[in-house]
Amino acid sequence: KQEVTQIPAALSVPEGENLVLNCSFTDSAIYNLQWFRQDPGKGLTSLLLIQSSQREQTSGRLNASLDKSSGRSTLYIAASQPGDSATYLCAASIFQKLVFGTGTRLLVSP
Amino acid sequence: SQTIHQWPATLVQPVGSPLSLECTVEGTSNPNLYWYRQAAGRGLQLLFYSVGIGQISSEVPQNLSASRPQDRQFILSSKKLLLSDSGFYLCAWSVRGVSSNSPLHFGNGTRLTVT
Numbered sequence: 001k002q003e004v005t006q007i008p009a010a011l012s013v014p015e016g017e018n019l020v021l022n023c024s025f026t027d028s029a030i031y032n033l034q035w036f037r038q039d040p041g042k043g044l045t046s047l048l049l050i051q052s053s054q055r056e057q058t059s060g061r062l063n064a065s066l067d068k069s070s071g072r073s074t075l076y077i078a079a080s081q082p083g084d085s086a087t088y089l090c091a092a093s094i095f096q097k098l099v100f101g102t103g104t105r106l107l108v109s110p
Numbered sequence: 111s112q113t114i115h116q117w118p119a120t121l122v123q124p125v126g127s128p129l130s131l132e133c134t135v136e137g138t139s140n141p142n143l144y145w146y147r148q149a150a151g152r153g154l155q156l157l158f159y160s161v162g163i164g165q166i167s168s169e170v171p172q173n174l175s176a177s178r179p180q181d182r183q184f185i186l187s188s189k190k191l192l193l194s195d196s197g198f199y200l201c202a203w204s205v206r207g208v209s210s211n212s213p214l215h216f217g218n219g220t221r222l223t224v225t
Contacts (some may be wrong), residue, residue: 034213043200043216044154051211068141091152091214096207097169098214106177108191 002027002094006101013080016108021104023090028068031093035064035075038087038103045090047088048075080108112137116201116217123224129174129188131220133201135180141203143184145176145216148198158183161207196224 003026015020023033032051036044048057049062052075056065063076073090087105091098113203116133123129135141145157156169158176173192177185178203184201205212 032211036214036216041219041221043218044202044214046213046215049211049213091154096159096167097156098154102151102153 002092002099003017004090004092004099004101006090006104008104009102010105012107012109015080015082017080018076018078019080021088023073023101025071025092027094028071029094030068033066033073034093034098036089036091038089044089082108082110084108112215113145114201114215114217116220118220119218120221123191123222125193125224126190129191131186131199133184133217134182135203140181140207141205142207143178144202145184145186146200146202148200154200191224193224196222209224
């Protein structure tokens, strides 16, 4: 059974700092790894999707990496801003299912 | 562009009452559709997914059911709600299955409180 873990559960940083969010999964036979952002009381917004054959994907200040062999993915946020405050979730795709982690709650203070 | 609509945004229902949550997608055809539930402090749990009209796969045996009467319409129902059905229900769609390279797009969710 695929399990996805995110560490830390919560993170508080001052504005401008670069930060890394971690995601680990137990079954390396994934099709892709997706990162999402969730604002309080809202649905999830897709940020990045890394195919199983890729090592990383970039979108603006966000960079996500994937290491299937070690069962890990990281989301790097450069020059963090207060608007980045949200919960970030990763999800591993296996067969027809996306298995989600419980998220990292990020607070960026001005 | 594609959009997903989910309603209502919030709902308070007594135990034993019926439930109907609706989700529609615009701007695409034959999407894969999903219902997830997010309980407080827990990850998202896949409830149902559909790859086409009338095709529903259930992930969690419980008193909920789903239907897809039209290509871009997905409905979550219950005949009698339980307290444990409280949670945040999210509808989502993708162009192809999640095992492809299609990202998942979510609606804004329905906050259901069963009293």
